Amino acid sequence: MKIEMKGISKSFGKNEVLKDVNFTVKSGEVHALMGENGAGKSTLMNILTGLLDANGGEILVDGQPVKYHDALDAEHSGISFIHQEMNNFGEMTVLENMFLNHEIKNKFGILDMKKMRTQAQKVLQRLDVDIPLNVPIGTLSVGTQQMIEIAKSLMNDTKILILDEPSAALSEKEIDSLFDIIRGLKKQGVGMIYISHRMQEIFEITDQITVMRDGLTVASYATADVDVHQIIKDMVGRDLSDFYPDRNPKYGETRLEVDHFTSKGVFEDVSFSVKAGEILAFSGLMGAGRTEIMRAIFGIDRHDSGTIKINGKEVNLKSPYDSIKHSVGFLTEDRKDEGLILDASIANNIDLPSIDGFVKHGVIDQKADNDFVEMLIKRLTVKATSREDLAGDLSGGNQQKVVLAKWVGSGSQVLILDEPTRGVDVGAKREIYDLMNELTDRGVAIIMISSDLQEVLGFSDRIAVVYEGHLNGEIATKDATQENVMTLATGGKLDE
Amino acid sequence: MNNTTETKAKGSFDFGKFISKLGPLVALIVLAIIVSVLNTSFLGINNIMNLLQQVSINALIAFGMQFVILTGGIDLSVGSILALSGAITAQLIVSGVSPIVAFLIGVACGAVFGALNGVLIAYGGAAPFIVTLATMSVYRGLTYVLTNGNPITGAKMNDSFSFQFLGQGYLFGIPFQVYLMVLGFAVFYVLMHKTTFGRKTFAIGGNEKAAFVAGVKTKHILIWIYVIAGFLAAVAGMVLTSQLGSAQPDAGTSYEMDAIAAVVLGGTSLAGGKGKMSGTLIGALIIGVLNNGMNLLGISSFFQQIVKGIVILVAVLLDRKQAKN
Numbered sequence: 001m002k003i004e005m006k007g008i009s010k011s012f013g014k015n016e017v018l019k020d021v022n023f024t025v026k027s028g029e030v031h032a033l034m035g036e037n038g039a040g041k042s043t044l045m046n047i048l049t050g051l052l053d054a055n056g057g058e059i060l061v062d063g064q065p066v067k068y069h070d071a072l073d074a075e076h077s078g079i080s081f082i083h084q085e086m087n088n089f090g091e092m093t094v095l096e097n098m099f100l101n102h103e104i105k106n107k108f109g110i111l112d113m114k115k116m117r118t119q120a121q122k123v124l125q126r127l128d129v130d131i132p133l134n135v136p137i138g139t140l141s142v143g144t145q146q147m148i149e150i151a152k153s154l155m156n157d158t159k160i161l162i163l164d165e166p167s168a169a170l171s172e173k174e175i176d177s178l179f180d181i182i183r184g185l186k187k188q189g190v191g192m193i194y195i196s197h198r199m200q201e202i203f204e205i206t207d208q209i210t211v212m213r214d215g216l217t218v219a220s221y222a223t224a225d226v227d228v229h230q231i232i233k234d235m236v237g238r239d240l241s242d243f244y245p246d247r248n249p250k251y252g253e254t255r256l257e258v259d260h261f262t263s264k265g266v267f268e269d270v271s272f273s274v275k276a277g278e279i280l281a282f283s284g285l286m287g288a289g290r291t292e293i294m295r296a297i298f299g300i301d302r303h304d305s306g307t308i309k310i311n312g313k314e315v316n317l318k319s320p321y322d323s324i325k326h327s328v329g330f331l332t333e334d335r336k337d338e339g340l341i342l343d344a345s346i347a348n349n350i351d352l353p354s355i356d357g358f359v360k361h362g363v364i365d366q367k368a369d370n371d372f373v374e375m376l377i378k379r380l381t382v383k384a385t386s387r388e389d390l391a392g393d394l395s396g397g398n399q400q401k402v403v404l405a406k407w408v409g410s411g412s413q414v415l416i417l418d419e420p421t422r423g424v425d426v427g428a429k430r431e432i433y434d435l436m437n438e439l440t441d442r443g444v445a446i447i448m449i450s451s452d453l454q455e456v457l458g459f460s461d462r463i464a465v466v467y468e469g470h471l472n473g474e475i476a477t478k479d480a481t482q483e484n485v486m487t488l489a490t491g492g493k494l495d496e
Numbered sequence: 497m498n499n500t501t502e503t504k505a506k507g508s509f510d511f512g513k514f515i516s517k518l519g520p521l522v523a524l525i526v527l528a529i530i531v532s533v534l535n536t537s538f539l540g541i542n543n544i545m546n547l548l549q550q551v552s553i554n555a556l557i558a559f560g561m562q563f564v565i566l567t568g569g570i571d572l573s574v575g576s577i578l579a580l581s582g583a584i585t586a587q588l589i590v591s592g593v594s595p596i597v598a599f600l601i602g603v604a605c606g607a608v609f610g611a612l613n614g615v616l617i618a619y620g621g622a623a624p625f626i627v628t629l630a631t632m633s634v635y636r637g638l639t640y641v642l643t644n645g646n647p648i649t650g651a652k653m654n655d656s657f658s659f660q661f662l663g664q665g666y667l668f669g670i671p672f673q674v675y676l677m678v679l680g681f682a683v684f685y686v687l688m689h690k691t692t693f694g695r696k697t698f699a700i701g702g703n704e705k706a707a708f709v710a711g712v713k714t715k716h717i718l719i720w721i722y723v724i725a726g727f728l729a730a731v732a733g734m735v736l737t738s739q740l741g742s743a744q745p746d747a748g749t750s751y752e753m754d755a756i757a758a759v760v761l762g763g764t765s766l767a768g769g770k771g772k773m774s775g776t777l778i779g780a781l782i783i784g785v786l787n788n789g790m791n792l793l794g795i796s797s798f799f800q801q802i803v804k805g806i807v808i809l810v811a812v813l814l815d816r817k818q819a820k821n
Contacts, residue, residue: 300709319708319711320708325711337705337706341706341769343702359691
């Protein structure tokens with residue numbers, strides 16, 4: 001099967017999202033579709049799968065023009081779209097989820113469990129994975145759920161599979177399994193469109209790379225003939241000679257000192273400190289306990305023992321309220337779940353941790369509050385028409401800036417950033433790094449949890465590596481390599 | 497190019513926005529016009545006063561209910577709190593306690609009943625619907641125990657000028673409880689829209705986890721919100737007891753539904769995080785005009801219930817449609 005999209009254009013109102021896009025994918029090929037957020041990747045895929053109608057251009061399948069009316073239509077023709085956010089019903093079993101809306105019934109209208117089970121097993125075998133069919137799907141890891149999602153699409157005899165950020169929520173190990181599956185499917189002749197921001201993966205798994213920018217396809221290469229710098233240049237439209245800004249830290253006093261911090265069964269005996277002006281990266285595999293340590297420090301979750309000192313003084317941070325009072329800020333991993341009130345305005349998100357400071361005669365001094373919010377919107381270059389725009393309407397990068405504005409505004413001296421650049425496009429990433437530099441120049445201590453090893457190596461001063469709930473080692477970033485961080489992250493020790 | 501689109505947006509009349517902003521008010525005015533055309537005595541001063549008197553009690557309860565609903569919760573126990581605190585006050589007055597002291601004890605009890613709801617919800621982690629469904633039954637049961645199932649009344653209650661004034665008195669030709677409603681509106685309007693407490697209430701309703709991470713003492717605020725709901729229900733209970741001159745064991749039955757209806761008609765989202773105090777006042781007035789109008793028009797109380805239900809449904813469906821656009 002070969003799909004050719006030719007001269008595709010699409011506008012929403014006056015907003016021209018796709019101008020003249022050409023994209024080709026064929027059986028047995030893994031084709032990366034890259035571009036910053038807003039470049040038009042999703043729109044293009046939605047047009048391919050019939051979710052949106054194009055204003056111009058044509059789609060040819062094996063040379064014949066086609067037009068799909070909806071996702072089901074596309075699926076029947078062998079094109080499946082695995083969305084970034086899965087729509088599983090956590091309480092229902094794997095089998096029930098796999099056959100939802102496609103249940104096999106016998107002639108009395110009763111579900112034919114046996115037949116469904118056989119079919120499910122057959123397709124899982126094809127992926128060479130072993131997944132129990134009778135457990136609630138919500139009890140399985142995200143990685144496993146994703147495999148089930150892929151299996152589901154294969155039941156429809158998929159020829160072209162679209163994977164939208166499939167690795168975003170997976171652990172390293174799960175990514176390996178995902179790649180095994182992709183390679184297996186490739187051998188079976190399935191073509192795949194792979195959307196991801198992670199350069200490393202793109203170069204590992206794909207055969208072909210097409211880059212989109214501002215609604216145009218700007219370049220298309222065989223993966224073997226191109227390098228990361230060229231791709232970034234194509235995506236951003238300018239030469240990012242240095243993707244990560246330089247670090248020229250000047251350290252001050254120790255801002256945060258954590259000693260023998262323990263939460264039984266979650267993490268044990270964690271001790272570290274971070275100085276004013278420093279960026280301490282927390283690395284480790286997904287599930288190693290990095291996030292859990294930080295949540296307990298900030299007072300979201302409980303801990304059993306251990307002490308925290310801020311600026312040399314021992315403090316008891318029982319809740320985020322206490323932490324904020326001690327000038328600690330925490331950008332959570334999941335900004336939609338814990339970072340933002342999506343239905344509230346940018347202003348009401350930004351000033352929330354600081355709102356108690358704007359009380360005059362018992363009521364909020366609205367003018368002072370507005371000035372404060374405006375100042376932060378400007379300083380963090382949040383792109384919005386006004387401070388009253390809803391946070392939920394912003395792009396990922398701008399949402400992240402709003403969360404950062406919250407913590408910059410609350411005067412954080414210790415700032416914990418959990419995956420600060422996840423789901424953020426290249427341009428906004430750079431702005432976030434620049435802001436982190438500016439903050440450390442002003443004496444803020446930053447702890448950055450990141451699953452992106454390039455980022456950890458490229459933009460930190462020191463790296464603490466967590467393995468199975470304890471600190472397995474610390475390396476100065478200038479001495480660190482991908483290999484020695486991975487050694488520590490997988491439980492090994494570094495030889496002196 | 498940007499400029500031209502902006503001016504156009506400003507120049508054109510945004511009907512959707514207008515409706516969502518003024519919808520409840522428009523509905524109230526239209527309703528009032530219809531009723532006054534059908535029955536001219538609707539606009540008579542006596543009838544208006546009567547209407548406002550009826551609205552006051554529901555409005556007071558609804559103000560508290562709105563805080564609860566803004567957090568994404570619900571309080572089904574307000575009707576029972578109204579009855580129980582009314583009975584407590586009546587019992588105290590009948591036993592010779594000074595009416596003012598009895599009044600204060602009554603509203604304090606309402607606040608405590610609300611606090612109990614709040615603690616169970618905030619610390620027990622149970623759903624507000626279930627907790628207040630249970631306490632609705634408990635508080636109603638306590639009312640029956642306290643009153644033995646009979647109204648509490650007595651000469652002392654009708655002799656007490658200060659207590660009687662609450663629900664029967666007039667000031668400058670306007671029933672005293674209307675002043676209470678206006679005062680309640682002013683106080684809680686400021687609390688909701690001008691203070692950090694109000695902002696935190698909206699934040700909890702918008703995203704409780706994010707509010708907690710941003711340093712909002714969510715449990716604290718939740719408890720206070722149920723205290724407010726209980727307190728206002730008790731105040732309404734005082735007014736009703738005074739108006740009737742007795743505490744009825746089944747007073748306030750299903751009042752929670754009228755309060756919820758007022759809040760929803762006023763445009764507050766049951767999911768929490770969105771709403772306006774003025775909307776709730778208008779919502780209470782809409783229900784008041786509906787009740788009053790249908791009485792004037794001689795519509796049987798059986799049909800009144802049907803009409804009220806339909807009005808609420810239509811309002812909510814219109815609101816949903818608006819939200820989708």
